[in-house]
Amino acid sequence: MATQENKNAAAEPASQAGSKSASQPPSAEGFVYLPLIAGWAIPGAGHFLLRKWVRGSLLAASILGMFVLGLRMQGSVHADAHNLLDLLGLIGDLGTGILYFVSRFLGLGAAQVQVTTADWGTRFIVVAGLLNVIAAVDAHNLRTGRKS
């Protein structure tokens, strides 16, 4: 009796694992870190790869909106780090992925500060990068099945 129950208990997880792999979307195949890297490089792209169109669009709009508003407020994009605070800002800016490199290439966020809200703009750009990292990790969690 007890042996039969043990057999059933052992067989149940195996059958659940089988049905889970069968119900996984096609995007779940391939390189497991692709949504993480894509989500970091292009805001929302990690969710787009997983066919989460609405979530990806909202994330992309939020992160892009915060980054653009930061630039519009004459916030600065960190180009190098002279002290610890600059280093933290640079790491935050790098979180925006391609937006950081495009803005550096175009010379955006490098102007002299002329308005009082420029400090806010700098924080907007840093926070946009941090939010993008959170979104990329969320895409990775969706890909690995840690989040549904």
Added chain:
Amino acid sequence: MTYFPAVLFFALFASTVFGITQRETPARMIRYGVYCFTLFVGSAIALSWLMFLIAR
């Protein structure tokens, strides 16, 4: 842009990302996003009044 619209935009964008990434179902995402937005804006207003009263 003045400070208050900046606060509203900051709260809106951050709450959207928090709601989507920290909850699993759409209903709970919206509820958590609204909760975060309220906390962001509410705490900004409360701290502004606190600083105003301290400066007087």
